[in-house]
Amino acid sequence: MKTTGGSEAEKRAAGESAAETVEDGMVVGLGTGSTAAHAIRAIGRRVDSGLDVRGIPTSFQSRELAKEAAIPLTTLDEADEVHLAIDGADQFSGPHLVKGGGAAHAREKIVDAAADRLLVVADPSKFADELDHPIPVEVLPDARTTVAADVRALGGTPTLRTAERKDGPVVTDNGNLVLDCDFGAIPSPGVLASELAELPGAVEHGLFVGMADEVHVGSDDGVEVRRF
Numbered sequence: 216m217k218t219t220g221g222s223e224a225e226k227r228a229a230g231e232s233a234a235e236t237v238e239d240g241m242v243v244g245l246g247t248g249s250t251a252a253h254a255i256r257a258i259g260r261r262v263d264s265g266l267d268v269r270g271i272p273t274s275f276q277s278r279e280l281a282k283e284a285a286i287p288l289t290t291l292d293e294a295d296e297v298h299l300a301i302d303g304a305d306q307f308s309g310p311h312l313v314k315g316g317g318a319a320h321a322r323e324k325i326v327d328a329a330a331d332r333l334l335v336v337a338d339p340s341k342f343a344d345e346l347d348h349p350i351p352v353e354v355l356p357d358a359r360t361t362v363a364a365d366v367r368a369l370g371g372t373p374t375l376r377t378a379e380r381k382d383g384p385v386v387t388d389n390g391n392l393v394l395d396c397d398f399g400a401i402p403s404p405g406v407l408a409s410e411l412a413e414l415p416g417a418v419e420h421g422l423f424v425g426m427a428d429e430v431h432v433g434s435d436d437g438v439e440v441r442r443f
């Protein structure tokens with residue numbers, strides 16, 4: 216699992232805080248990444264103690280973790296309602312997020328958007344007054360060159376994400392590629408989100424505009440919950 220940003224203690228505090236909000240009978244979206252992993256393990260411990268919950272994983276990684284934690288799983292097809300999603304972020308500014316550092320943002324966005332409430336778990340290094348993190352864009356392999364040209368035309372600098380323990384590109388859980396697109400500061404995330412969503416061959420981008428209902432920020436001193 217990739218690790219970024221703050222300490223494990225900060226991430227664990229955030230994850231455990233969000234996991235405490237899960238109630239009996241809920242269907243919960245299970246996010247991806249090193250911070251969401253702490254929430255999944257904490258939910259698993261509560262399942263051990265009798266919590267009745269079903270999880271919807273957002274990636275191969277979160278499904279494997281949920282299975283290890285013995286969290287019963289379901290799917291968007293089967294569940295009548297997704298009461299809550301708990302997910303990490305690469306950067307947040309108010310309720311706006313950049314996600315996809317683990318290339319899971321397409322499935323994450325589907326599950327997070329389907330949930331009644333999205334709780335984001337983060338360490339303090341993820342906060343920004345204004346978003347400026349490169350935006351991951353998942354692209355169909357055939358569209359890599361054309362989407363890259365479109366991103367340049369929008370003022371961004373696209374970089375094909377390459378794998379660390381494999382030669383060549385990162386391939387997502389959906390069999391696609393990822394362009395990390397640096398736009399510098401993003402004063403109007405909603406405008407950029409709409410522009411990226413329109414690009415032919417772009418499957419999904421990592422801007423989650425206005426999607427967070429709460430951000431649980433873990434630190435050595437405890438957890439600050441920001442509500443939007």
Ligand SMILES: O=C[C@H](O)[C@H](O)[C@H](O)COP(=O)(O)O
Pocket residue numbers: 217218219220246247248249250251302303304305313314315316317318319320323
């Ligand atoms: O694709 C990955 C996800 O969007 C993660 O939630 C995001 O990258 C944050 O991960 P972490 O908690 O490991 O920093």
